[in-house]
Amino acid sequence: DSGVTQTPKHLITATGQRVTLRCSPRSGDLSVYWYQQSLDQGLQFLIQYYNGEERAKGNILERFSAQQFPDLHSELNLSSLELGDSALYFCASSVLVAENNEQFFGPGTRLTVL
Amino acid sequence: AQKITQTQPGMFVQEKEAVTLDCTYDTSDPSYGLFWYKQPSSGEMIFLIYQGSYDQQNATEGRYSLNFQKARKSANLVISASQLGDSAMYFCAMREGSSGGYNKLIFGAGTRLAVHP
Numbered sequence: 135d136s137g138v139t140q141t142p143k144h145l146i147t148a149t150g151q152r153v154t155l156r157c158s159p160r161s162g163d164l165s166v167y168w169y170q171q172s173l174d175q176g177l178q179f180l181i182q183y184y185n186g187e188e189r190a191k192g193n194i195l196e197r198f199s200a201q202q203f204p205d206l207h208s209e210l211n212l213s214s215l216e217l218g219d220s221a222l223y224f225c226a227s228s229v230l231v232a233e234n235n236e237q238f239f240g241p242g243t244r245l246t247v248l
Numbered sequence: 249a250q251k252i253t254q255t256q257p258g259m260f261v262q263e264k265e266a267v268t269l270d271c272t273y274d275t276s277d278p279s280y281g282l283f284w285y286k287q288p289s290s291g292e293m294i295f296l297i298y299q300g301s302y303d304q305q306n307a308t309e310g311r312y313s314l315n316f317q318k319a320r321k322s323a324n325l326v327i328s329a330s331q332l333g334d335s336a337m338y339f340c341a342m343r344e345g346s347s348g349g350y351n352k353l354i355f356g357a358g359t360r361l362a363v364h365p
Contacts, residue, residue, distance in 0.1 A: 136292075167352065177339065177355035190352050222291060228351060236283070237353060239293035 137161065138240035140225050146246045152213040155243045159206055159227030165189070166208040167228070167237060168200055172221035183208055215247045250275045252342050254356035261330045262364055268315070269325040269359045271340030281343035282323040283353065284314065288336040296338075299323055327361075335363045 137160035147153055159166050168180040179192035183202035194200075197215075202208045212219060222244050226237040251274040261267035273282065284296040299307045299314045307314040315324040327334055337360050341353040 165351065169353075176357050177341075179352040179354065182352055192352060224293060226293075236295050236298060237351070238295065239285075241292050244291070 136238040136240065138225060138227050138238050140223075140240035140243050142243060143241065144244050144246075146248065147215060148248055149215055149217060151215050151247075152211065153215065153245065155210040155212070155223055155225075155245075157208045157210070157225030157227075157240060159208070159225075160238055163227035163229050163238070164206065165228045166202055166206070167226040168194075168208070168210050169224040169226065169239075170221045171224065171242075172218075175221075177224075180210070212245070217247050220245055220247045250277070250280075250342060250344055250354050252340050252354055252356035254340055254359050256359045257357070258360045258362070260362040260364055261327075263332060264329055266326060266328045267330055267361065269327070269338050269340075269361065271323045271325065271356060273321050273323060273340075273342050275321075275342065275344070277344065282314070282316070283341040283343065284312070284323075284325045285339045285341060285355075286334075286336045287339060287358070293339075297325065330363045332363050332365060335361060337361075 139158045141156045164185045167182045171177045180194040181200050182190040186202050197213050200210045222242045224242045225240045228237045253272045280301045282299045286294045297309045297312045299316045306316050311328045313326045337358045339358045340356040
């Protein structure tokens with residue numbers, strides 16, 4: 135158990151819908167990262183937040199948005215869903231000043247868009 | 249642009265034997281970090297080992313060691329004494345830039361390892 139929690143574990147929805155994925159980082163970790171793992175694109179970085187502020191952006195679609203709240207939990211919002219958005223979405227957290235900046239991954243949320 | 253290449257889509261090894269999973273990387277940043285993660289069929293990502301670009305010695309963690317050859321830009325994972333539970337997908341990843349803020353990981357395509365009894 136990495137200490138990072140993600141809810142829900144599974145999500146099945148229809149095209150055009152909007153969903154929210156939730157992540158609670160490990161206690162004490164200020165940084166939260168979101169990754170998408172799909173069959174065709176592999177594991178891709180989406181976005182990073184540090185202590186409530188956006189720090190880095192990857193290949194995140196405009197239909198997707200994220201935020202980190204004062205209690206450090208984060209949410210990833212996916213809207214106008216398409217079939218291609220079906221993927222495993224990981225949240226990871228890290229202590230920014232750790233020597234190896236290891237990122238601890240949550241169990242993931244498997245999103246299926248029908 | 250930063251890139252991670254894992255050229256072995258699949259590997260198999262006999263139980264108790266050692267196996268090397270290849271990883272090459274490309275970056276122009278002098279400061280970077282290299283990671284290996286294991287993803288079993290259950291889906292979670294498990295951190296295995298880390299090597300910093302300025303580390304003088306190869307990293308080791310139990311049965312895992314990282315064969316870091318900086319000039320060749322390679323960071324191969326060596327698993328000694330393979331166990332059936334090592335069967336999984338293995339990802340090599342690189343952290344861009346120095347620590348302190350921008351720590352996104354770039355992942356390779358992965359290598360699926362099968363350990364045979």
